[in-house]
Amino acid sequence: MTKGVANQRIREATLSGEFAMTDRDFKDIAAMLYADAGIYLPDSKSTLVYSRLVKRLRTLNLESFRDYCELVGSSSGRSERLEMLSALTTNVTRFFREPHHFDHLHAHVLPRLLEAARHGAKIRLWSAACSTGQEPYSIALTILGLEPNVASLDVRILATDIDPRVVEEGRNGVYPEAALSEVPANLRSRYFTAAGDGMRVGDELRQLVVFRMLNLNADWPMPGKFHAIFCRNVVIYFDEQTQQSVWTKFANKLVGNGWLYIGHSERVTGPAAARFSSEGVTAYRYKDGTGA
Numbered sequence: 001m002t003k004g005v006a007n008q009r010i011r012e013a014t015l016s017g018e019f020a021m022t023d024r025d026f027k028d029i030a031a032m033l034y035a036d037a038g039i040y041l042p043d044s045k046s047t048l049v050y051s052r053l054v055k056r057l058r059t060l061n062l063e064s065f066r067d068y069c070e071l072v073g074s075s076s077g078r079s080e081r082l083e084m085l086s087a088l089t090t091n092v093t094r095f096f097r098e099p100h101h102f103d104h105l106h107a108h109v110l111p112r113l114l115e116a117a118r119h120g121a122k123i124r125l126w127s128a129a130c131s132t133g134q135e136p137y138s139i140a141l142t143i144l145g146l147e148p149n150v151a152s153l154d155v156r157i158l159a160t161d162i163d164p165r166v167v168e169e170g171r172n173g174v175y176p177e178a179a180l181s182e183v184p185a186n187l188r189s190r191y192f193t194a195a196g197d198g199m200r201v202g203d204e205l206r207q208l209v210v211f212r213m214l215n216l217n218a219d220w221p222m223p224g225k226f227h228a229i230f231c232r233n234v235v236i237y238f239d240e241q242t243q244q245s246v247w248t249k250f251a252n253k254l255v256g257n258g259w260l261y262i263g264h265s266e267r268v269t270g271p272a273a274a275r276f277s278s279e280g281v282t283a284y285r286y287k288d289g290t291g292a
Contacts, residue, residue: 019057021050025065029053032072032081033088037162038217038246040239041088052087056080086163090237093131096138096182098232101261104280105228106142109259113227114146117153124224126253128216128231130159133170133209134179135230137201140208141187151207158222160214171211173201216246225255232282233263244270251275254286 029049030041041049053068060080062068071077072084096102117123127136136159143150143157161167176198180188192199214220216234229250235243250260251272262268262282276284 018054019050019063019065021046021065025069028069028073029065029084029088033085034239036081036085037089037215038239038242039089039237040242049088053084056083056087082164086165089163090233091131091163091166092233093134094182095134095141095180097135098264098282099182100281101230101232101283102138102142104283105139105259105261106146108280109228110143110146114143114150114153114155117147117150117155121154122224123153123155124226125155125157126226126229127157127159128214128229128250129234130161130167130170130211131163132166133159133173133201133211134175135159135232136170136209136211137173137205138183139230140205141183141191143208144191144205145184145187151204155208157209158226159209159211162213162215164213167211167213170209173206174198175201216249217242220249220253222253225253226258227255228259228261229254230261232261233265236263236266240269244272247272251286251288256286256288258286260284260286 026041026043026046026049030045033039033041050065053065057065057068060068060071062071072081113121113123125139127139130136136157139157143155147153159167159170161170174195180192180199183192188199191202191205193202194200216231217238231246231250235246238246247268247270254260260268260276260283262284264282266282268276268278268284275287277287279285
């Protein structure tokens with residue numbers, strides 16, 4: 001091996017541990033994640049990628065990240081590409097996370113919507129990155145806290161995520177008892193039942209939420225519009241162009257005077273920003289139209 005070739009390999013090796021991951025390997029993985037989910041991985045995330053995927057290489061008995069890239073880039077590696085997506089996406093969530101949004105929903109949004117529902121209106125809300133379900137169930141609990149008889153009304157919550165595993169967890173609706181610590185005691189006792197060492201979402205809560213797989217950077221098949229959309233701490237992982245596209249798509253999916261709730265580090269930017277007014281902490285009102 002010539003000295004020049006050896007130096008080139010040293011430059012290419014970004015991480016050396018149980019498996020070597022070269023610059024090319026990282027860039028290929030980052031490109032696939034961007035193509036599939038719109039998530040941008042800067043070079044500084046190479047250590048994260050290594051730590052999240054090294055278990056997959058062990059499981060598959062592969063010898064290198066180059067072998068892994070070739071697998072997930074092939075037609076025969078489609079199932080593993082989903083595993084890669086699941087490993088590289090962040091699913092931090094909990095009941096009533098960022099509670100000011102649920103306080104705002106409770107005080108300023110739901111009373112009007114529920115009154116409209118009592119007069120026959122169809123009310124739709126969307127948890128657009130639902131993870132394992134705590135967010136949409138928190139929305140449902142907020143609704144039930146105001147209207148225990150909501151089952152008689154046309155009120156539903158769509159819960160979507162790109163990761164099929166977390167969607168299935170949310171659909172199953174079983175959580176460790178400690179995960180319900182932020183759920184008010186009266187709601188916890190009424191809308192959850194014991195399930196082994198954990199707690200299961202009860203029927204009254206479950207029937208409000210419909211879980212589906214959805215990629216925010218692909219086509220959205222839902223024909224209708226929503227009165228409130230939660231998409232928190234997700235768009236921050238997109239590059240600026242993708243963020244602006246998603247904000248515009250959300251605007252197009254809201255009824256007039258509908259609400260968009262986003263993460264504490266996020267701001268609506270680009271052309272869509274003119275279509276929203278900021279009211280409350282990371283709560284945006286859609287300004288077009290007259291609402292429900």
